[in-house]
Amino acid sequence: MGRRGLRAATVVGIRWQDVDLNRGRVRIEVKGGHRDWTPLGPRATLLLRDVYRTLKPDPDDHVFTVWQDLWISQEHRRRTVRDTKTPATTKALWNMVQRVSERAGIRPLGPHALRHGFSTDFLRSGGTRDELKGLLGHSRIDTTELYTDELKREELDDALARVDASRRDATSVADDDDPDVEVTVGVVNPVVEAAGIEPASDDAPTPARSSSDSEDDDPDLDPQSGGHNAV
Numbered sequence: 001m002g003r004r005g006l007r008a009a010t011v012v013g014i015r016w017q018d019v020d021l022n023r024g025r026v027r028i029e030v031k032g033g034h035r036d037w038t039p040l041g042p043r044a045t046l047l048l049r050d051v052y053r054t055l056k057p058d059p060d061d062h063v064f065t066v067w068q069d070l071w072i073s074q075e076h077r078r079r080t081v082r083d084t085k086t087p088a089t090t091k092a093l094w095n096m097v098q099r100v101s102e103r104a105g106i107r108p109l110g111p112h113a114l115r116h117g118f119s120t121d122f123l124r125s126g127g128t129r130d131e132l133k134g135l136l137g138h139s140r141i142d143t144t145e146l147y148t149d150e151l152k153r154e155e156l157d158d159a160l161a162r163v164d165a166s167r168r169d170a171t172s173v174a175d176d177d178d179p180d181v182e183v184t185v186g187v188v189n190p191v192v193e194a195a196g197i198e199p200a201s202d203d204a205p206t207p208a209r210s211s212s213d214s215e216d217d218d219p220d221l222d223p224q225s226g227g228h229n230a231v
Contacts, residue, residue, distance in 0.1 A: 001111055003044035005118035005136055008090045008111035017059035021049050030137055038135070057084060066092045119147040120154070 001011060010028050018027040018035075024045035025037045040048070048063070055061075061084035093111055101109045115136075122132055133144040 001114035002118055003047070004041050005115045005122070007115065007137075008093050011064050011111070012062070012088045012090055012093055014063045015059065016052070016057050016061050016063055019048060019063065021045060021052060028137075038137075061085065062087050064088055064093065066096065116147055119144075120151045123148060123151050 001008065004026075006026075006028070014026060014028065019040070020026070020037070024040045024042065026040045027035050027037050030036045030038075051063075057063075065082040065084050066088045067080065067082055090111070097111055097114065098108050101107065119132055119136065122135070123129070129141060129144055129148065132147070133141055136144060136147065138144045
Protein backbone atom coordinates (compact mmCIF):
# COMPACT_ATOMS: atom_id res chain seq x y z
CA MET A 1 0.00 0.00 0.00
CA GLY A 2 2.79 2.40 0.79
CA ARG A 3 5.02 1.42 -2.13
CA ARG A 4 2.33 0.86 -4.72
CA GLY A 5 -0.84 2.56 -3.48
CA LEU A 6 -3.04 -0.54 -3.55
CA ARG A 7 -6.38 -0.58 -1.78
CA ALA A 8 -6.71 -2.50 1.48
CA ALA A 9 -9.37 -4.78 -0.02
CA THR A 10 -7.01 -5.56 -2.90
CA VAL A 11 -4.10 -6.39 -0.60
CA VAL A 12 -6.02 -8.93 1.51
CA GLY A 13 -7.26 -10.70 -1.63
CA ILE A 14 -3.90 -11.21 -3.40
CA ARG A 15 -2.50 -14.73 -3.58
CA TRP A 16 1.08 -15.59 -4.46
CA GLN A 17 -0.07 -16.92 -7.82
CA ASP A 18 -1.18 -13.34 -8.55
CA VAL A 19 2.34 -11.97 -8.08
CA ASP A 20 4.93 -12.09 -10.87
CA LEU A 21 8.19 -11.60 -9.00
CA ASN A 22 10.27 -11.84 -12.20
CA ARG A 23 8.54 -9.01 -14.06
CA GLY A 24 7.44 -7.09 -11.01
CA ARG A 25 3.70 -7.28 -11.63
CA VAL A 26 0.61 -8.10 -9.62
CA ARG A 27 -2.78 -9.25 -10.87
CA ILE A 28 -5.67 -7.46 -9.22
CA GLU A 29 -9.36 -6.98 -9.75
CA VAL A 30 -10.08 -3.86 -11.79
CA LYS A 31 -13.18 -1.99 -12.82
CA GLY A 32 -15.70 -4.29 -14.48
CA GLY A 33 -15.03 -7.24 -12.20
CA HIS A 34 -12.21 -8.84 -14.23
CA ARG A 35 -8.59 -9.24 -13.18
CA ASP A 36 -5.64 -7.64 -14.91
CA TRP A 37 -1.89 -7.23 -14.43
CA THR A 38 -0.53 -3.94 -13.13
CA PRO A 39 3.05 -2.89 -12.30
CA LEU A 40 4.17 -3.58 -8.77
CA GLY A 41 7.18 -1.30 -8.55
CA PRO A 42 10.89 -2.11 -7.99
CA ARG A 43 10.97 -1.61 -4.22
CA ALA A 44 7.78 -3.57 -3.52
CA THR A 45 9.01 -6.37 -5.81
CA LEU A 46 12.29 -6.69 -3.88
CA LEU A 47 10.48 -6.77 -0.54
CA LEU A 48 8.07 -9.47 -1.71
CA ARG A 49 10.94 -11.54 -3.10
CA ASP A 50 12.52 -11.56 0.38
CA VAL A 51 9.20 -12.60 1.94
CA TYR A 52 8.76 -15.37 -0.63
CA ARG A 53 12.22 -16.81 0.07
CA THR A 54 11.48 -16.82 3.81
CA LEU A 55 7.97 -18.29 3.76
CA LYS A 56 8.21 -20.54 0.69
CA PRO A 57 4.41 -20.34 0.28
CA ASP A 58 2.09 -22.36 -1.94
CA PRO A 59 0.75 -20.60 -5.05
CA ASP A 60 -2.76 -20.42 -3.59
CA ASP A 61 -1.59 -18.98 -0.25
CA HIS A 62 -2.61 -15.41 0.45
CA VAL A 63 0.20 -12.89 0.51
CA PHE A 64 -1.16 -11.06 3.54
CA THR A 65 -2.00 -13.34 6.45
CA VAL A 66 -2.50 -12.82 10.17
CA TRP A 67 -2.29 -14.92 13.28
CA GLN A 68 -5.64 -16.30 14.35
CA ASP A 69 -6.44 -15.92 18.06
CA LEU A 70 -8.22 -18.86 19.64
CA TRP A 71 -9.98 -18.24 22.95
CA ILE A 72 -9.65 -21.13 25.37
CA SER A 73 -11.51 -19.37 28.20
CA GLN A 74 -13.08 -16.01 28.93
CA GLU A 75 -9.75 -14.71 30.27
CA HIS A 76 -7.17 -16.53 28.17
CA ARG A 77 -6.47 -16.95 24.52
CA ARG A 78 -3.66 -18.39 22.48
CA ARG A 79 -2.40 -17.76 19.00
CA THR A 80 -2.70 -20.39 16.33
CA VAL A 81 -0.72 -20.73 13.13
CA ARG A 82 -1.46 -18.46 10.22
CA ASP A 83 -4.36 -19.52 8.05
CA THR A 84 -2.83 -18.90 4.65
CA LYS A 85 -5.80 -20.24 2.68
CA THR A 86 -8.35 -17.82 4.12
CA PRO A 87 -8.12 -14.12 3.27
CA ALA A 88 -7.63 -11.79 6.20
CA THR A 89 -10.08 -9.02 6.91
CA THR A 90 -9.41 -5.35 6.21
CA LYS A 91 -9.85 -4.81 9.97
CA ALA A 92 -6.91 -7.12 10.63
CA LEU A 93 -4.88 -5.20 8.08
CA TRP A 94 -5.85 -1.92 9.77
CA ASN A 95 -4.73 -3.28 13.16
CA MET A 96 -1.40 -4.38 11.70
CA VAL A 97 -0.72 -0.90 10.27
CA GLN A 98 -1.57 0.59 13.67
CA ARG A 99 0.94 -1.69 15.42
CA VAL A 100 3.67 -0.87 12.92
CA SER A 101 2.98 2.85 13.36
CA GLU A 102 3.30 2.50 17.12
CA ARG A 103 6.60 0.62 16.86
CA ALA A 104 7.91 3.26 14.46
CA GLY A 105 7.04 6.04 16.91
CA ILE A 106 4.76 7.93 14.50
CA ARG A 107 1.14 8.96 14.67
CA PRO A 108 -1.30 6.10 14.07
CA LEU A 109 -1.93 5.51 10.37
CA GLY A 110 -4.56 3.55 8.52
CA PRO A 111 -4.25 1.60 5.26
CA HIS A 112 -5.88 4.40 3.28
CA ALA A 113 -3.34 6.90 4.61
CA LEU A 114 -0.61 4.76 3.03
CA ARG A 115 -2.42 4.97 -0.30
CA HIS A 116 -2.54 8.75 0.03
CA GLY A 117 1.13 8.79 0.99
CA PHE A 118 2.06 6.85 -2.13
CA SER A 119 0.09 9.33 -4.26
CA THR A 120 1.83 12.32 -2.69
CA ASP A 121 5.32 10.84 -3.12
CA PHE A 122 4.55 9.84 -6.72
CA LEU A 123 3.52 13.37 -7.70
CA ARG A 124 6.38 14.99 -5.78
CA SER A 125 8.84 12.75 -7.65
CA GLY A 126 7.65 13.98 -11.04
CA GLY A 127 4.74 11.64 -11.84
CA THR A 128 1.72 13.08 -13.61
CA ARG A 129 -1.88 12.96 -12.48
CA ASP A 130 -2.84 10.88 -15.51
CA GLU A 131 -0.18 8.30 -14.61
CA LEU A 132 -1.35 8.29 -11.01
CA LYS A 133 -4.93 7.79 -12.18
CA GLY A 134 -3.90 4.55 -13.93
CA LEU A 135 -1.88 3.27 -10.99
CA LEU A 136 -4.68 3.90 -8.50
CA GLY A 137 -7.25 2.31 -10.78
CA HIS A 138 -9.51 5.34 -11.02
CA SER A 139 -11.94 5.74 -13.89
CA ARG A 140 -12.23 9.51 -13.47
CA ILE A 141 -9.48 12.12 -13.03
CA ASP A 142 -11.51 14.10 -10.50
CA THR A 143 -11.34 11.09 -8.18
CA THR A 144 -7.56 11.16 -8.46
CA GLU A 145 -7.56 14.87 -7.62
CA LEU A 146 -8.92 13.99 -4.18
CA TYR A 147 -5.63 12.23 -3.47
CA THR A 148 -3.58 15.33 -4.30
CA ASP A 149 -5.12 17.56 -1.63
CA GLU A 150 -2.44 16.62 0.89
CA LEU A 151 0.29 17.53 -1.59
CA LYS A 152 -1.32 20.93 -2.16
CA ARG A 153 -1.47 21.55 1.58
CA GLU A 154 2.18 20.58 2.00
CA GLU A 155 3.14 22.93 -0.84
CA LEU A 156 1.28 25.76 0.90
CA ASP A 157 3.04 24.92 4.18
CA ASP A 158 6.40 25.10 2.40
CA ALA A 159 5.45 28.41 0.76
CA LEU A 160 4.50 29.93 4.13
CA ALA A 161 7.77 28.70 5.65
CA ARG A 162 9.78 30.33 2.85
CA VAL A 163 7.93 33.63 3.24
CA ASP A 164 8.41 33.55 7.01
CA ALA A 165 12.14 32.91 6.63
CA SER A 166 12.40 35.72 4.06
CA ARG A 167 10.65 38.15 6.41
CA ARG A 168 12.98 37.27 9.27
CA ASP A 169 16.02 37.89 7.03
CA ALA A 170 14.61 41.22 5.87
CA THR A 171 13.98 42.29 9.48
CA SER A 172 17.55 41.52 10.51
CA VAL A 173 18.95 43.55 7.59
CA ALA A 174 16.68 46.48 8.47
CA ASP A 175 17.96 46.45 12.06
CA ASP A 176 21.55 46.69 10.80
CA ASP A 177 20.70 49.73 8.64
CA ASP A 178 18.59 51.54 11.26
CA PRO A 179 19.71 55.22 11.35
CA ASP A 180 18.71 55.46 15.00
CA VAL A 181 21.32 52.87 15.98
CA GLU A 182 24.59 54.43 17.18
CA VAL A 183 27.41 52.92 15.11
CA THR A 184 30.27 55.42 15.88
CA VAL A 185 30.83 54.49 19.50
CA GLY A 186 34.46 53.64 20.13
CA VAL A 187 35.74 55.02 16.78
CA VAL A 188 38.86 57.21 17.16
CA ASN A 189 40.15 59.69 14.59
CA PRO A 190 43.46 58.23 13.33
CA VAL A 191 45.11 61.72 13.28
CA VAL A 192 44.18 62.36 16.88
CA GLU A 193 45.39 58.91 17.85
CA ALA A 194 48.76 59.46 16.12
CA ALA A 195 49.26 62.76 17.96
CA GLY A 196 48.78 61.10 21.30
CA ILE A 197 45.77 63.24 22.18
CA GLU A 198 43.22 61.65 24.42
CA PRO A 199 39.73 61.95 22.91
CA ALA A 200 37.38 64.06 24.98
CA SER A 201 34.63 62.27 26.78
CA ASP A 202 31.12 63.48 27.38
CA ASP A 203 31.85 63.84 31.11
CA ALA A 204 35.09 65.84 30.68
CA PRO A 205 34.93 69.52 31.90
CA THR A 206 34.90 72.26 29.26
CA PRO A 207 38.38 73.96 29.17
CA ALA A 208 38.60 77.67 30.18
CA ARG A 209 38.94 80.09 27.29
CA SER A 210 41.95 82.41 27.22
CA SER A 211 41.79 86.06 26.32
CA SER A 212 43.35 85.42 22.94
CA ASP A 213 40.69 82.85 22.27
CA SER A 214 38.04 85.38 23.18
CA GLU A 215 39.48 88.03 20.88
CA ASP A 216 39.71 85.69 17.95
CA ASP A 217 36.15 84.59 18.41
CA ASP A 218 34.58 87.97 19.40
CA PRO A 219 32.42 89.22 16.50
CA ASP A 220 32.55 92.82 17.86
CA LEU A 221 36.33 93.23 17.47
CA ASP A 222 37.80 95.05 14.48
CA PRO A 223 40.43 92.74 13.00
CA GLN A 224 42.32 95.73 11.46
CA SER A 225 42.50 98.08 14.43
CA GLY A 226 42.77 95.51 17.12
CA GLY A 227 40.15 97.41 19.18
CA HIS A 228 36.42 97.44 19.62
CA ASN A 229 34.23 98.90 16.95
CA ALA A 230 32.40 102.04 17.89
CA VAL A 231 28.75 101.53 18.48
